[in-house]
Amino acid sequence: MDHDNRVYAAMLGADEIRVMKPTSAKARDHYASFGYEYVSQEHKPSLPDYCVMKLR
Numbered sequence: 001m002d003h004d005n006r007v008y009a010a011m012l013g014a015d016e017i018r019v020m021k022p023t024s025a026k027a028r029d030h031y032a033s034f035g036y037e038y039v040s041q042e043h044k045p046s047l048p049d050y051c052v053m054k055l056r
Helices: 002-012 025-032
Strands: 016-020 037-039 050-054
Touching (some): 025 050
Antiparallel strands (some): 037 050
16 A cells, blocks of 8 residues: 555655644554654644655
8 A cells, every 4th residue: 555655656746745634643653654754743833743754
């Protein structure tokens, strides 16, 4: 599944993939297991919490 997301994002020319507003700590841990980094709203007050994977 994650490989497909990276291929699709690359086709679009995206620099990163974000999962906005992960619903729980378990969801954050799930995405972290695929290499995503959790970003708390405390670090970016203008955005909600999200998980991000840099592609480039």
